[in-house]
Amino acid sequence: MIPFRKMHGLGNDFIVVDARPAPLPLSPTRIAALSDRHRGIGCDQFITLERPEAGADVFMRIHNPDGSEAEACGNATRCVAWLLMAETGRDHVVVRTVRGDLPCERLAGGTIRADMGPPSLAWQEVPLAEAMDTTHLPIDLGAVADPAACSMGNPHATFFVETLEGLDWQALGPLAEHHPLLPQRANIGFAEVVSPEHIRLAIWERGAGPTLACGSGACATLVNAHRRGLAGRRARIDLPGGPLELEWRLSDNHVLMGGPVATAFLGQFDPDTFPA
Numbered sequence: 001m002i003p004f005r006k007m008h009g010l011g012n013d014f015i016v017v018d019a020r021p022a023p024l025p026l027s028p029t030r031i032a033a034l035s036d037r038h039r040g041i042g043c044d045q046f047i048t049l050e051r052p053e054a055g056a057d058v059f060m061r062i063h064n065p066d067g068s069e070a071e072a073c074g075n076a077t078r079c080v081a082w083l084l085m086a087e088t089g090r091d092h093v094v095v096r097t098v099r100g101d102l103p104c105e106r107l108a109g110g111t112i113r114a115d116m117g118p119p120s121l122a123w124q125e126v127p128l129a130e131a132m133d134t135t136h137l138p139i140d141l142g143a144v145a146d147p148a149a150c151s152m153g154n155p156h157a158t159f160f161v162e163t164l165e166g167l168d169w170q171a172l173g174p175l176a177e178h179h180p181l182l183p184q185r186a187n188i189g190f191a192e193v194v195s196p197e198h199i200r201l202a203i204w205e206r207g208a209g210p211t212l213a214c215g216s217g218a219c220a221t222l223v224n225a226h227r228r229g230l231a232g233r234r235a236r237i238d239l240p241g242g243p244l245e246l247e248w249r250l251s252d253n254h255v256l257m258g259g260p261v262a263t264a265f266l267g268q269f270d271p272d273t274f275p276a
């Protein structure tokens, strides 16, 4: 049996397994089966903790429920940071991902804040299929158009809308996720700018669909809103699951993202029950 912990940040939920003591028999197929909400445990992302090389407290591998691997996950970074803080008693830990080291800290009130690093703004780095200005993509889906794109390690495109009220973003999300301009697909944000310090955001995640919150998506939204002149460098971003506090720091170009984390339950599963 393999023990797991079910965690979430604002309802963006994760199965977390610990492969630090020994590697676990988890193929993408098995991860997809475990991530199924009806036939498995269910989650937005499947998180595997691995032993890091020197310089970080843990290596975090991220899979989507379709079995694909993601380069970044802000809410899981905060959940895993909390776990490491509970293990070590420290208020600062470093979570390593395939895209680099993410320092995290515990703030007053239990908020966990992750330094998600600098955004990538060049078209090759999002990536987009061809050279263009990443603040305006020629994507027109009728009800929404003209998104901005950036990478937080993983690809994001943000549509700015007058209001989320009545917008069928769950139908538009998959069209944008699979648009030919986005060869690695992308996480798709629908952002209603309430004021320069306050944004409402709905997210259609690559490989996962609609989620209650997306940390890297909130980072990308602040970056894209700021580049479009719609927001300052700090904002509260309200997602369906609740608010995240964002800052795109001027001094070092890093994006900081803070919010709550929670454990829902602990459990165990028999890997042989799921296809290998």
Ligand SMILES: N[C@H](CCC[C@H](N)C(=O)O)C(=O)O
Pocket (backbone or CB within 6 Å): 012, 044, 045, 064, 069, 070, 071, 072, 073, 074, 075, 076, 154, 155, 187, 205, 206, 207, 208, 211, 213, 214, 215, 216, 217
């Ligand atoms: N929920 C995550 C993002 C998952 C991104 C994943 N869907 C991808 O394919 O990049 C977050 O809090 O940042």
